[in-house]
Amino acid sequence: MSGSLNKVMLIGNLGDDVKMHYFEGGGCIGRFPIATSETYTSKQTNERITNTEWHNIVVRNKGAEICEKYLSKGDKVYIEGRLKTRKWTDDKGNDRYSTEIQCNDFTFLSTKKESANNASNAESPAAQKPAENPQPSSQPIAEDNDDLPF
Amino acid sequence: MSGSLNKVMLIGNLGDDVKMHYFEGGGCIGRFPIATSETYTSKQTNERITNTEWHNIVVRNKGAEICEKYLSKGDKVYIEGRLKTRKWTDDKGNDRYSTEIQCNDFTFLSTKKESANNASNAESPAAQKPAENPQPSSQPIAEDNDDLPF
Amino acid sequence: MSGSLNKVMLIGNLGDDVKMHYFEGGGCIGRFPIATSETYTSKQTNERITNTEWHNIVVRNKGAEICEKYLSKGDKVYIEGRLKTRKWTDDKGNDRYSTEIQCNDFTFLSTKKESANNASNAESPAAQKPAENPQPSSQPIAEDNDDLPF
Amino acid sequence: MSGSLNKVMLIGNLGDDVKMHYFEGGGCIGRFPIATSETYTSKQTNERITNTEWHNIVVRNKGAEICEKYLSKGDKVYIEGRLKTRKWTDDKGNDRYSTEIQCNDFTFLSTKKESANNASNAESPAAQKPAENPQPSSQPIAEDNDDLPF
């Protein structure tokens, strides 16, 4: 379709480590869940209610490798991407649907692993070579635009 | 959780009319699908490939009523909202998940029905009373912030 | 800095045609203003107030050429980009600042000129060759990522 | 205008503390600068180049008070708002323009001051009463929707 926009922007925490999948052609994807939540005060009961939402993030190629290297369970991250609902068939032959965020940009807002200080845009070689003197800090990293069909 | 963001922004076309559901307490929701798509040229075959993605939009209360009044199948709309994955049980007792966009802001980019020209923010009474002299144009409308749990 | 995001998203109408500037090295930029506005009802006077905001859009290279080809004064467009404030010196020697949106993605929501139907991502050659049978419709087009310092 | 969107989303660090301005009617605004930057590798010289951009943030009423309470120079924050260019006259009588981000949502991604733990949406009373046992952490806070014309 023309004149269309499909954009998701999330800030949340990883519920698990990045799981990598490597393909024969040399490509790879990384998957991880992130949680967002909002807290509000119920008008009825006047108590604080927290609502957590889970999102399945999928990153490709260089971006996936950078995420795997620097992100781990619990880290906070900014994710930008597209919504994609995959159709699959369960073991009973039923059509099933799963909605994912195909991540095409991300920024680390905290990292537990060795720091990716000075690491930056995934398109540049520097992104693969983080700072000599790692510090516990955050960094912006964008992923590549390769055409892996996932 | 704190420090979290859950935002979806879409521009797409309605795949169907707005379906309304009214609740006993006086609230209501409207549901409609919108399609986004992107077209790219395959690196392998060099042919143009169009990928359409469908999104389930849910709007509440006044916003739902405005959407129902002015939007119909085929119209183009800007949608802003939150991702929410609902869990439900199918007739065989399996857990099933459905991801929706809880819309909290929208802007009409084309309308087939009578125009909502001059209609605007849903929080203002004027939003309910579109222009006397309707024109085939677009309009920005935001929905209310009521606390309907859907 | 790391961990940073600079994103602007606009839907508005061109206040003027695209003005092109060509550079010796072969690069070019296109500039055009777009207007956004919101209408609200004054709490004091109860009258409808419309507030128009003007934004200076700057697009580069292939994206600029596509905008010039298909956009003209009055057209509606979705613009995504970064905020950049340029410093310049006026004829009296005063420091002056001008804030622009460096556009890195756009989608046509209406066009008056010949249609760019089927035109799409600027990175592909097809974006330069719109459909044989033009129709008055909209189309999504992204610009390139070249490194023109403007 | 109808069919319009004016949205800015930033993640950056405060370059200075929040400056408050109180009005006679009881309203107030807070102002602070935030820096975003991107680092890339120059194609010509192959050196790392960092580009910092400064943004003037304006927050109103309750949101301003929450920002003043919890944010200080150096803190990282997510800001969402609208672009607004103000016109003013300098001491020589020249027209001058200044572009600001009218913030209508924000999320703390780090805070140096006493923590706003459990503090949340500014519309709820709880947002004004942070946790008894402050911790150095982040929190999401949205501002109110009052109609202060700034």
Added chain:
DNA sequence: TTTT
């Protein structure tokens, strides 16, 4: 003026 921030941050890494």
Added chain:
DNA sequence: TTTT
């Protein structure tokens, strides 16, 4: 399954 995260985080506060």
